[in-house]
Each structure stands twice: as structure tokens, then as C-alpha cells.
Amino acid sequence: MLHLLLPLLLLISNVGPSRSAIVESLPGFPGELPFKLETGYVGVGELEEVQLFYYFVESERSPKRDPLLVWLTGGPGCSSLSSLIYEIGPMQFDFSSSSGTKPILNYNPYSWTKVANVIFLDAPVGTGFSYATTDTAYNISDTSSAAQTYEFLRKWLVSHPSFLANPLYITGDSYSGVVIPIIVKNIQDGIEAGHQPQMNLVGYTLGNPVTCDEKDMSFRIPYANKMALVSDELYETTKTDCNGDFQNVDPTNGACLTDLEMVSLCLEKIFLAQVLEPSCNLISPNHTRLKWSRSLLEEDTVDIVSMPHQSRPWCRPANYIYSYIWANDEKVQEALGIRTGTKQEWNRCNHTLSYTKDVLNAVVYHEYLSEKTLRALVYSGDHDLAIPYVATLDWIRSLNLTLEGSWSPWFVEGQIAGYSILYSKNSKYDLTFTTIKGGGHTAPEYKPQQCLAMVDRWFSYYPL
Numbered sequence: 001m002l003h004l005l006l007p008l009l010l011l012i013s014n015v016g017p018s019r020s021a022i023v024e025s026l027p028g029f030p031g032e033l034p035f036k037l038e039t040g041y042v043g044v045g046e047l048e049e050v051q052l053f054y055y056f057v058e059s060e061r062s063p064k065r066d067p068l069l070v071w072l073t074g075g076p077g078c079s080s081l082s083s084l085i086y087e088i089g090p091m092q093f094d095f096s097s098s099s100g101t102k103p104i105l106n107y108n109p110y111s112w113t114k115v116a117n118v119i120f121l122d123a124p125v126g127t128g129f130s131y132a133t134t135d136t137a138y139n140i141s142d143t144s145s146a147a148q149t150y151e152f153l154r155k156w157l158v159s160h161p162s163f164l165a166n167p168l169y170i171t172g173d174s175y176s177g178v179v180i181p182i183i184v185k186n187i188q189d190g191i192e193a194g195h196q197p198q199m200n201l202v203g204y205t206l207g208n209p210v211t212c213d214e215k216d217m218s219f220r221i222p223y224a225n226k227m228a229l230v231s232d233e234l235y236e237t238t239k240t241d242c243n244g245d246f247q248n249v250d251p252t253n254g255a256c257l258t259d260l261e262m263v264s265l266c267l268e269k270i271f272l273a274q275v276l277e278p279s280c281n282l283i284s285p286n287h288t289r290l291k292w293s294r295s296l297l298e299e300d301t302v303d304i305v306s307m308p309h310q311s312r313p314w315c316r317p318a319n320y321i322y323s324y325i326w327a328n329d330e331k332v333q334e335a336l337g338i339r340t341g342t343k344q345e346w347n348r349c350n351h352t353l354s355y356t357k358d359v360l361n362a363v364v365y366h367e368y369l370s371e372k373t374l375r376a377l378v379y380s381g382d383h384d385l386a387i388p389y390v391a392t393l394d395w396i397r398s399l400n401l402t403l404e405g406s407w408s409p410w411f412v413e414g415q416i417a418g419y420s421i422l423y424s425k426n427s428k429y430d431l432t433f434t435t436i437k438g439g440g441h442t443a444p445e446y447k448p449q450q451c452l453a454m455v456d457r458w459f460s461y462y463p464l
Contacts, residue, residue, distance in 0.1 A: 070169075071083055080121055083120060088448075149179070169204055171204065
């Protein structure tokens with residue numbers, strides 16, 4: 001097969017094959033890595049001005065038979081290293097052993113690489129260790145980023161032909177919920193057009209996905225009411241006074257603005273990503289946005305670092321400090337094969353991307369995909385206020401799929417792990433939606449055991 005793919009490589013690459021290396025050990029991880037890790041760059045776009053960095057971890061079970069996942073982290077602009085270490089990858093920080101400038105890593109027993117091959121991709125350009133060779137190449141959008149990821153995958157599979165037959169899933173969470181269905185459409189269209197290499201696309205998974213920023217945020221208020229964070233009386237009054245629209249508020253509608261200020265008072269100290277955890281968000285009182293509609297990216301690690309140690313509670317963002325220390329270590333970057341001089345500083349989330357959100361509602365892509373022979377898994381941590389599960393259920397129901405069963409619990413070790421429901425269309429497309437009980441915005445970060453059980457069963461076509 002390789003000799004047939006070599007001419008193709010020359011056809012779709014302007015410069016040459018992807019550059020990669022096997023990483024056998026990493027600073028902070030004792031001994032050799034107990035999993036196969038490959039890192040590298042793949043050039044995409046005109047003259048390969050964009051160099052996308054990736055981490056590839058082979059399945060620890062059966063690399064030849066297990067699914068191949070492409071994983072995208074949200075933001076836009078959050079590094080896939082964050083997902084690798086804090087969510088679904090095979091290594092994690094050992095917080096009890098780490099101190100100061102010496103983060104210690106250990107093995108994650110609930111890594112998705114137990115059951116799948118995973119490409120963790122730093123996309124869009126400017127994310128993580130990905131970079132561009134020209135200033136203009138940093139200008140990116142939802143659709144252009146999706147096109148670049150599609151090109152990345154074609155080139156990666158050409159240089160890794162042994163994975164062409166593996167079931168392929170495009171996966172990710174948070175803001176990648178906008179980009180993933182575009183990528184899946186690009187792949188599906190390429191398959192139908194006969195583009196090479198022929199990919200074995202089976203489906204996609206979305207975790208706590210952004211789909212339409214405006215609608216997703218509007219559902220925070222009814223969700224907060226369901227969670228007893230906003231009273232029934234305030235919710236009903238706000239809904240009436242704002243005519244059910246919490247985003248496009250008439251500036252002369254004083255009653256609605258007053259109601260939303262009351263909602264903000266109820267929610268401003270709530271941690272968006274997981275309502276039960278403490279908030280360390282220090283948004284300025286002069287901030288002009290309504291606090292209930294703030295962005296997750298505004299809840300910054302810098303706030304944690306700047307707070308006096310003795311006065312701050314533990315907060316989830318404090319866990320992320322070690323990632324900055326570790327990923328900016330020269331020895332770590334050397335071990336990962338990072339090209340010298342391409343990054344001044346690694347950030348978990350790049351707040352300065354030149355990014356245009358040119359897809360304001362991704363539902364149209366799901367409507368297109370629902371006509372194809374594909375599988376979809378959509379999951380939501382049920383304690384996520386940033387993208388509430390009720391917002392996700394709303395757009396799923398708008399697809400007019402056929403309901404295949406009732407809302408039912410599923411179990412891990414005899415305990416309810418969440419509630420799921422199955423939809424289908426034309427006996428070709430099926431979509432499973434499930435909650436992760438107690439999960440936050442990036443559900444595997446909060447409930448790793450349950451999320452591994454979820455994907456293991458779903459990839460194997462078993463009921464959750």
C-alpha cells in the first residue's frame with residue numbers, strides 16, 4: 001500500500017512528508033513511558049506556511065483494530081496538551097508529589113488510549129506549539145481551521161498508512177463543537193468525491209460542545225433555575241420582561257436589564273465550569289459584560305497566581321499552573337521535539353488568536369451529517385453552567401430525529417454514571433446523547449472513570 005501512497009504524498013504536499021519522532025521519556029515522568037508517544041509537525045496551507053503540532057498516542061490495547069481519534073481542544077486556542085494531561089491522555093500531574101518548579105507526572109489509568117489511538121492536535125494555528133511562518137497565515141476562522149485540520153489528517157494518514165483501515169472518529173470538546181462537524185463534513189465530502197487517501201470515517205464525538213454561542217449562553221439562565229441558583233420567581237419575571245431573549249436585550253427595556261443584573265448577582269461567584277466547585281474568578285467590577293454571560297476564558301489562571309496564598313481556596317484553575325511550568329521547560333520542549341524559536345511562550349489557552357468566528361450556528365452541519373451513514377456521541381457534564389446540557393439537548397431536538405428509547409440511567413460499578421437517550425434517522429445515522437453525573441465543562445477531567453467506560457462501550461457498539 002505504501003508504494004501506492006507515495007505519489008499521493010507528493011500530490012497533496014508542497015514541501016514534503018510530515019516530521020515526527022518517537023518520544024521514549026519525558027522530564028517529570030519516572031522511567032520510560034509505558035505507552036507509545038509520537039510527536040511532530042505537519043505543514044498545511046499554501047506553501048505549508050502553517051505548521052500544526054500533534055501528539056499521537058497508540059492504543060494500549062490493539063493499535064491495529066482500535067479506533068483512530070483526532071482530538072481537538074476548545075477555546076478556540078486551547079492546547080491539546082491540556083486535554084492530554086487533564087482529560088483523556090495517558091499521563092497526568094501527580095499533585096501530591098509535585099512542588100515549586102518540579103512538576104511530577106504519573107500514569108492515568110482512565111486514559112482513552114486504553115481503547116483507542118488518539119491524535120491530539122494543536123489547532124487552530126497559534127494554539128499550543130503550532131505556528132506559522134508568516135504573519136498573514138495566523139489569520140484563521142472556523143471554516144479555514146476545519147479545512148487545515150482536514151488537510152492535516154490526509155497528510156498524516158499518508159505518512160501513517162497502517163491506520164487507514166482503523167475506524168475514524170473526529171472528537172473534542174467545548175468550542176471544538178463548532179469546528180468538528182465542519183471537519184466531518186469535509187471528510188465526508190472528500191470520501192464521496194473520491195479524494196485520497198480514502199478514510200474509514202465512522203462518526204464523531206462532542207463533549208459539552210459549543211454549537212451556537214448566543215443560544216448556548218441563553219440557556220444558562222433556565223439551567224441556573226433548574227439548579228436552584230436562580231429562583232423560580234426571578235426566572236419567570238426575567239423571562240417575561242426580556243420576552244424570552246436574554247442576549248439581544250433592548251437597552252431601553254429597564255425591567256429586563258434590572259432582572260439580568262439580579263441574575264448576575266446570583267451567578268457572578270459561581271464557577272462556570274462546575275457549579276459545585278469554588279470560584280476564583282476576579283472579574284473587575286467595572287467589567288461591561290453581564291457576569292452571567294461571561295466567557296470561560298475570562299476565568300484565568302493569572303487570577304489564581306496573583307491571589308495571596310493564605311487567602312485563596314483551592315480552585316480548579318490552580319491545577320493548570322503546573323502545565324505552564326512543565327511545557328515551558330527547555331528540556332521538556334527538547335524531548336517533545338519542539339522547533340527552537342517557533343514559540344516565545346507556551347500557553348494553555350492563547351487569548352490573542354487572530355480568529356474569526358464565521359460559523360455562528362453549527363446546527364446546519366449536523367443537519368447535513370444526519371443524512372449520512374454516521375454515528376455521533378454527544379455528552380455533557382451535568383454540572384456545567386458554561387454550556388448547559390439543556391442547551392445541547394435543544395439543538396439535538398431541533399434535528400427532528402427519531403427517538404429510539406426513553407431517557408435512561410447507565411451505570412459504572414453499580415452507580416449511576418449519567419442518563420442517556422438514543423436518536424436515529426433513516427436507519428443510517430444515530431446520535432447518542434448522555435449526561436455525565438457530577439461532570440463539569442470538560443467532563444473527563446471531573447469524571448475520568450465514567451467517561452472511559454462511556455467511550456469504551458460506545459466505540460464497541462454496546463449500550464452505555
